[in-house]
Amino acid sequence: MNKPLLALALAFGIASVASVQAQTPAASPAPAINDAQIAHIAYTAGEIDITAAKQALEKSSNKDVRAFAEEMARDHAAVNVQALALVKKLGVTPQDNPTSQSLSKHAAAEIKKLAALKGNAFDKAYVDNEVAYHQAVNGALSDTLIPSAQNAELKSLLETGLKLFQSHQMHAEHLAQNLK
Amino acid sequence: MLRTMILLAGLLALTGGIAPASAASTAKQPAAAQAHRVHRIVIDKMQYGPMPTDVRAGDIxxxxxxxxxEHSATARDGHFxxxxxxxxxxxxxxxxxxLAFFCKFHPTMTATLVVK
Known part of the structure; x- marks a missing residue:
């Protein structure tokens, strides 16, 4: 998925949630998305990157690309374990929403596109997508998800996640440079 | 006999009292410098915390x-x-x-420590 497309998916999804929220009368100004939806989006974003990493580990023989994919699979799984533990502790059930659905839909299309590629072409497309994906998710985290989160522990986990994903983005950008 | 013993005890106390004090005054500096200290580096949110200063060989x-x-502290030169x-x-x-090290799981995490 290219960056503009994903950014659009995220923006569209969040806007859709906002419009649904706007239709429901609220006593106080409610955030565009609630914590249950934020948790679902964050978890979904992590799962998408784990799936992409698994595909890369199946298809790539490039040592650096494989090391990066292993990092993605390991880190996103660890964050999602924390996220699940937190929602359980808070008694929150992650709530599906248009942003999560958009992310999943576009991720499935990206997996299909990458499945048709081999060798260097695959490596390059995978890493370029990882750069774009982390840019978009980090943008959504800092601009929308973190400011909207109401629960302090959820906010803190998202902030930790943002630091982590920024580091992933840097690693992906560095890798993309080396693959050129 | 008693007087001799008291004298002896007094002498011992005197020399014992002076000797450690004089030894301490000369040995204090090297003893403190030789004591191996523990320097702590905290890792949080994908970063190594501030590097300790005044680290000497033999310190921990x-x-x-x-x-x-999960992270690691992995020496660039393979030392640890x-x-x-x-x-x-x-x-x-x-x-x-x-002492240059990095996290082998997250290569963007790097740091360098100076050991004197």
Whole structure:
């Protein structure tokens, strides 16, 4: 998925949630998305990157690309374990929403596109997508998800996640440079 | 006899009292310098915390991982490789020079420590 497309998916999804929220009368100004939806989006974003990493580990023989994919699979799984533990502790059930659905839909299309590629072409497309994906998710985290989160522990986990994903983005950008 | 013993005890006390004091006054500086200290580096949110200063060869470097992910302190020169699961700590003994290390799981995490 290219960056503009994903950014659009995220923006569209969040806007859709906002419009649904706007239709429901609220006593106080409610955030565009609630914590249950934020948790679902964050978890979904992590799962998408784990799936992409698994595909890369199946298809790539490039040592650096494989090391990066292993990092993605390991880190996103660890964050999602924390996220699940937190929602359980808070008694929150992650709530599906248009942003999560958009992310999943576009991720499935990206997996299909990458499945048709081999060798260097695959490596390059995978890493370029990882750069774009982390840019978009980090943008959504800092601009929308973190400011909207109401629960302090959820906010803190998202902030930790943002630091982590920024580091992933840097690693992906560095890798993309080396693959050129 | 009693007088001799008292005299002896007095002499011992006197010399004993003076000797350690004079020894301490000359040995205090080297003793303090030779004591090996423990320097702690805290890892959190994908970063190594501030590097300790005034680290000397023989001192202990201790990393504590407060992050939610597994990290490592891996020497660039292969001298050490400390795995740090979330919540875990690990130590190495410092050797003189520039001690460059990174996280083998997250290569963007790097740091350099100066050991005198």
């Amino acid at each position: 470097i201790e990393w504590t991982n407060k992050d939610i992910l 490789d400390v795995d740090l699961k979330p919540g875990a700590s690990g130590r190495v003994t410092a050797t003189t020079g520039m």
